[in-house]
Amino acid sequence: AQSVTQPDARVTVSEGASLQLRCKYSYSGTPYLFWYVQYPRQGLQLLLKYYSGDPVVQGVNGFEAEFIKSNSSFHLRKASVHWSDSAVYFCAVSPASSSFSKLVFGQGTSLSVVP
Amino acid sequence: GALVYQYPRRTICKSGTSMRMECQAVGFQATSVAWYRQSPQKTFELIALSTVNSAIKYEQNFTQEKFPISHPNLSFSSMTVLNAYLEDRGLYLCGARGVDNTLYFGAGTRLSVL
Numbered sequence: 001a002q003s004v005t006q007p008d009a010r011v012t013v014s015e016g017a018s019l020q021l022r023c024k025y026s027y028s029g030t031p032y033l034f035w036y037v038q039y040p041r042q043g044l045q046l047l048l049k050y051y052s053g054d055p056v057v058q059g060v061n062g063f064e065a066e067f068i069k070s071n072s073s074f075h076l077r078k079a080s081v082h083w084s085d086s087a088v089y090f091c092a093v094s095p096a097s098s099s100f101s102k103l104v105f106g107q108g109t110s111l112s113v114v115p
Numbered sequence: 116g117a118l119v120y121q122y123p124r125r126t127i128c129k130s131g132t133s134m135r136m137e138c139q140a141v142g143f144q145a146t147s148v149a150w151y152r153q154s155p156q157k158t159f160e161l162i163a164l165s166t167v168n169s170a171i172k173y174e175q176n177f178t179q180e181k182f183p184i185s186h187p188n189l190s191f192s193s194m195t196v197l198n199a200y201l202e203d204r205g206l207y208l209c210g211a212r213g214v215d216n217t218l219y220f221g222a223g224t225r226l227s228v229l
Binding site for chain 2: 032034036042043044045046049051090102103104105106107108
């Protein structure tokens with residue numbers, strides 16, 4: 001069975017600083033990987049996804065993530081954060097053999113961007 | 116673009132009663148629909164996967180008797196929470212899968228149980 005670990009429950013960064021949110025997954029097969037964001041009192045919005053090819057994927061709002069197979073990681077990065085990036089970020093994995101709908105989510109990382 | 120609407124956004128029901136929530140895919144054909152629940156302070160749990168013209172697959176700890184789902188066409192799905200109790204409260208998300216295999220989520224239905 002697959003699982004996702006986001007080791008940092010909360011992260012605080014200053015506006016304009018760089019950001020990395022960590023994600024490690026456990027799955028023996030070929031994974032599809034996703035990052036979603038949940039703004040306060042809202043549902044989930046897709047930031048980016050990795051299916052295959054270039055391990056560095058670009059997403060919306062300047063976010064990117066790098067798939068490192070040897071490390072089973074899919075960390076999310078942003079060069080310069082804005083206060084509006086404050087939200088909860090979820091990493092998710094889906095088996096390549098599945099219908100893509102069966103996502104397994106991490107516990108989420110709550111990001112606070114301070115002045 | 117691909118949008119998913121969920122209705123209602125918020126609902127409150129008395130303990131032991133039932134409530135129905137709806138999910139509408141707009142701008143694309145949803146080949147399958149996944150229902151998730153986010154309980155307070157927790158991550159998202161998959162309740163069931165529904166594909167039109169196929170049997171609905173429920174995850175462990177979730178049953179059709181408790182969470183019956185209707186998925187009559189490629190743009191609409193509904194789920195009912197029967198006999199709701201405190202442990203059923205949370206944010207219920209509908210995710211609709213597009214032809215690009217991406218799961219697009221609605222804003223969710225937040226269920227409170229009194």
